[in-house]
Amino acid sequence: MSRLPFYFLVGFLLIAGIALSVHRHVAFEVPWTPGEQRQVWEVEAQVNFTALGDPVMVNLALPSTQQGYRVLTENTASSGYGLAFLEDQGSRQAQWSIRDAAGPQQLYYSVQLLVAPQAVDREAEPPPLPREIAWERPFDTAASQVIERAQQRSADAVTFARELIRDFTGDRQGENARLLLTQFERTPLLVRLLNEADVRAREVSGLALDDGRRRQSLQSWLQVFSDDGSAVLFNPVTGEQGKPDNLLLWEDRGGAVLEVQGGTNSRVSFSMIQHNQPASTAVRNQLAEDTLINFSIHSLPLEEQALFQTILLIPIGALVVVFLRVLVGLKTSGTFMPVLIALALIQTTLLTGLIGFLLVVTVGLIIRSYLSHLNLLLVARVSAVIITVIAIISVFSVMSYRFGLNAGLTITFFPMIILAWTIERMSILWEEEGPKEVLIQGGGSLLTAVLAYLAMNNPWVRHITFNFLGVQLILMALILLLGNYTGYRLLELKRFKPVTED
Amino acid sequence: MWTTPGKLRSKGIIGMNRRNIRYIGRYNSRKLYPLVDDKLKTKLLCHEHGITTPALIGTVITQFEVKHVTKILQGHPGFVIKPAKGSGGKGILVIEHVDGSAYIKPSGAHLGREDIERHVSNILSGLYSLGGSPDVAVIESLINFDDTLTQYTYEGVPDIRVIVFQGYPVMAMMRLSTAASDGKANLHQGAVGVGLDIATGTALRGVQFDRPRHDHPDTGHELASLRIPGWGTLLELAASCYEMTGLGYLGTDMVLDRDHGPMLLELNARPGLAIQMANGEGLRPRLDLIEQQPEGVDAASRVAFARQHFARRAELISSADPAPA
Ligand SMILES: Nc1ncnc2c1ncn2[C@@H]1O[C@H](COP(=O)(O)OP(=O)(O)O)[C@@H](O)[C@H]1O
Ligand SMILES: [Mg+2]
Numbered sequence: 001m002s003r004l005p006f007y008f009l010v011g012f013l014l015i016a017g018i019a020l021s022v023h024r025h026v027a028f029e030v031p032w033t034p035g036e037q038r039q040v041w042e043v044e045a046q047v048n049f050t051a052l053g054d055p056v057m058v059n060l061a062l063p064s065t066q067q068g069y070r071v072l073t074e075n076t077a078s079s080g081y082g083l084a085f086l087e088d089q090g091s092r093q094a095q096w097s098i099r100d101a102a103g104p105q106q107l108y109y110s111v112q113l114l115v116a117p118q119a120v121d122r123e124a125e126p127p128p129l130p131r132e133i134a135w136e137r138p139f140d141t142a143a144s145q146v147i148e149r150a151q152q153r154s155a156d157a158v159t160f161a162r163e164l165i166r167d168f169t170g171d172r173q174g175e176n177a178r179l180l181l182t183q184f185e186r187t188p189l190l191v192r193l194l195n196e197a198d199v200r201a202r203e204v205s206g207l208a209l210d211d212g213r214r215r216q217s218l219q220s221w222l223q224v225f226s227d228d229g230s231a232v233l234f235n236p237v238t239g240e241q242g243k244p245d246n247l248l249l250w251e252d253r254g255g256a257v258l259e260v261q262g263g264t265n266s267r268v269s270f271s272m273i274q275h276n277q278p279a280s281t282a283v284r285n286q287l288a289e290d291t292l293i294n295f296s297i298h299s300l301p302l303e304e305q306a307l308f309q310t311i312l313l314i315p316i317g318a319l320v321v322v323f324l325r326v327l328v329g330l331k332t333s334g335t336f337m338p339v340l341i342a343l344a345l346i347q348t349t350l351l352t353g354l355i356g357f358l359l360v361v362t363v364g365l366i367i368r369s370y371l372s373h374l375n376l377l378l379v380a381r382v383s384a385v386i387i388t389v390i391a392i393i394s395v396f397s398v399m400s401y402r403f404g405l406n407a408g409l410t411i412t413f414f415p416m417i418i419l420a421w422t423i424e425r426m427s428i429l430w431e432e433e434g435p436k437e438v439l440i441q442g443g444g445s446l447l448t449a450v451l452a453y454l455a456m457n458n459p460w461v462r463h464i465t466f467n468f469l470g471v472q473l474i475l476m477a478l479i480l481l482l483g484n485y486t487g488y489r490l491l492e493l494k495r496f497k498p499v500t501e502d
Numbered sequence: 503m504w505t506t507p508g509k510l511r512s513k514g515i516i517g518m519n520r521r522n523i524r525y526i527g528r529y530n531s532r533k534l535y536p537l538v539d540d541k542l543k544t545k546l547l548c549h550e551h552g553i554t555t556p557a558l559i560g561t562v563i564t565q566f567e568v569k570h571v572t573k574i575l576q577g578h579p580g581f582v583i584k585p586a587k588g589s590g591g592k593g594i595l596v597i598e599h600v601d602g603s604a605y606i607k608p609s610g611a612h613l614g615r616e617d618i619e620r621h622v623s624n625i626l627s628g629l630y631s632l633g634g635s636p637d638v639a640v641i642e643s644l645i646n647f648d649d650t651l652t653q654y655t656y657e658g659v660p661d662i663r664v665i666v667f668q669g670y671p672v673m674a675m676m677r678l679s680t681a682a683s684d685g686k687a688n689l690h691q692g693a694v695g696v697g698l699d700i701a702t703g704t705a706l707r708g709v710q711f712d713r714p715r716h717d718h719p720d721t722g723h724e725l726a727s728l729r730i731p732g733w734g735t736l737l738e739l740a741a742s743c744y745e746m747t748g749l750g751y752l753g754t755d756m757v758l759d760r761d762h763g764p765m766l767l768e769l770n771a772r773p774g775l776a777i778q779m780a781n782g783e784g785l786r787p788r789l790d791l792i793e794q795q796p797e798g799v800d801a802a803s804r805v806a807f808a809r810q811h812f813a814r815r816a817e818l819i820s821s822a823d824p825a826p827a
Contacts, residue, residue, distance in 0.1 A: 326519060377565070378627040378636070428629060433691075486520040488507050496515050497505040498714055499779055 020470025529750025
């Protein structure tokens with residue numbers, strides 16, 4: 001029988017597991033360690049307008065994941081309004097609607113943004129050039145002179161834009177520029193001029209993020225497309241090139257930010273705060289997209305997530321058991337009983353759990369030794385032990401509560417049936433092989449349980465197993481490999497020592 | 503305190519992992535396990551194949567029959583009650599003789615009728631069987647072991663463990679019961695294991711609790727002079743268990759009865775590794791050699807092959823004839 005398919009399977013599991021994990025790390029910025037802090041911005045947009053008593057429809061442009069920022073969660077508050085999120089060619093909008101409303105209205109939208117240096121912009125289509133641009137006199141000559149001046153001092157679209165803006169800023173502001181600014185708004189004017197010179201450009205809206213600011217408004221920025229189609233951002237006032245780190249592009253498709261039908265005096269203002277979150281929480285808040293590769297526990301409701309967190313740890317416990325049995329050669333009573341005890345220890349904390357476990361098992365063994373005199377059938381005896389265990393646990397809980405030891409109450413987390421079987425096994429072991437074997441196997445089980453607990457309760461392990469499902473494949477591969485190990489166990493090096501001494 | 507994997511490997515010692523994966527996993531088909539895990543089934547199988555075992559006195563299957571167990575026992579001077587699915591000597595009750603209403607153990611302890619009934623009831627409820635599943639009590643006649651062995655054992659029947667690999671007897675040891683092992687010859691209960699030369703059936707060295715031992719802890723008799731009578735027949739009996747069960751890696755437990763000669767006591771699909779300690783030698787080279795042998799060789803030739811190739815070096819010189827192909 002060839003082992004090739006086996007190693008093939010193990011190799012496949014390993015590669016798939018590692019690839020999935022790396023993918024999650026790179027594509028979703030899930031960090032490898034739980035302690036990492038991530039900056040999260042919470043930005044709230046407040047839309048104000050006066051409704052006229054007619055049907056009202058409000059469209060607000062929404063930010064998307066972009067260079068430097070990743071959208072985590074978003075919420076809206078708007079009593080009485082119907083709400084829909086629209087998505088059209090990469091630009092997102094919230095649409096509120098109501099049959100009739102009158103008087104001042106307020107709508108809220110808030111978004112959590114993760115500061116993510118690796119996040120990238122979505123593909124941006126350059127806007128089409130307008131077919132014809134009409135200038136009135138005397139602005140036409142002023143415009144063509146400005147364009148000519150800038151063209152002379154530039155080599156391509158981007159440098160042209162830079163020179164053009166420079167003509168409109170500070171002390172370099174020429175006469176022509178000043179004339180044009182009397183008639184046009186600065187940014188639309190620049191777009192017009194750029195288009196006139198066959199350079200694709202548009203006005204976009206950005207929000208400067210500054211911790212604790214309230215009632216901020218959007219600023220317009222100039223997005224210029226170079227000859228190869230990539231977009232460059234310019235500050236239309238200072239002429240600075242490139243996107244500042246603290247700039248969030250709220251609307252980057254050249255559309256309107258806010259459109260209100262059936263209302264007047266519409267206005268949108270922004271407030272923002274910044275806080276640090278453990279990376280794992282930040283990840284949890286990430287919007288779950290429904291692709292297969294992004295198959296993530298985080299898309300489940302919180303309660304199920306907590307359940308899964310424990311379930312995903314069981315393979316770690318199993319790995320510890322396999323490791324200790326196959327590589328070390330530790331004897332345990334019941335193969336995976338230690339994993340169940342370890343799971344209980346997670347709930348009870350180590351010390352209370354161990355004390356509680358030992359107390360229950362000891363008292364159980366004493367009572368069980370009496371039961372063995374009664375000559376009962378096995379099923380009846382184990383059932384009697386189960387009831388005994390429940391009684392012991394109840395008594396301990398009540399007693400510890402009376403003495404003010406609330407930790408004692410957690411003893412109920414121990415699986416009773418497992419405890420009963422442990423007691424039954426130990427007591428047979430005691431009768432058959434004596435107390436020494438009970439100590440060996442009981443000690444082995446407890447040691448395994450504690451090691452499994454330490455592994456499963458490690459924050460890093462919890463973080464990794466919960467956030468990287470690919471790790472399960474790696475664990476599977478490791479367990480398969482261990483199951484194939486034909487070498488010596490650690491304890492055999494001691495056991496077989498006399499043979500080597502001749 | 504510790505040795506190194508390299509040293510163990512050069513001695514040819516196989517560990518648990520290798521035994522489980524390379525030998526048990528590969529050569530013992532799981533569906534054959536019930537044949538050997540149930541002593542009653544083994545006994546009936548042996549009967550079909552003409553292999554002698556201690557005579558079956560009776561079985562107890564239901565709790566209802568427990569009250570009548572003494573009726574079954576009537577007229578038998580000595581007997582053994584064991585759980586059909588027990589292992590490692592668990593639940594084996596040896597009664598050497600009956601004195602009126604008292605049942606006397608090899609240690610001299612007296613048991614009453616209720617003690618016997620309780621023991622049988624415990625067996626039925628699965629106290630001694632794997633996983634606590636309900637079991638059957640098997641009652642068989644006591645073995646009167648060969649007189650030559652008396653000084654080597656204490657209060658119990660010594661048995662001979664032979665590892666049979668693909669029908670070849672590869673390694674053997676005798677297990678001598680001690681006060682610690684309570685009349686049963688199971689090593690981890692404290693019996694002494696004595697490695698036996700496959701060629702001649704003479705003692706090689708002894709161990710108790712995995713540590714070397716030169717004399718019997720209770721009788722004080724030295725172990726070196728131990729020699730098994732009728733060694734050839736015993737090996738052939740062991741080797742023929744391969745055809746009977748189909749298990750490639752098999753532990754056979756045999757006893758020497760004063761009147762009936764070698765008998766099969768039980769078979770084991772997962773024989774322990776302590777036999778390597780008793781022989782002071784690893785199983786690996788022998789198993790490797792057997793793996794290269796062709797199949798379909800009859801039991802007698804297999805025994806001959808083993809006796810020739812697995813003789814200890816000292817003896818090999820005296821019986822030096824060319825190895826068969
Ligand atoms: N019929 C018997 N007569 C005397 N002793 C016996 C008999 N059967 C078993 N024994 C003793 O009990 C020991 C274990 O018996 P065995 O049948 O091998 O069961 P196990 O599977 O528990 O090892 C033997 O080594 C032997 O010493
Ligand atoms: Mg046995």
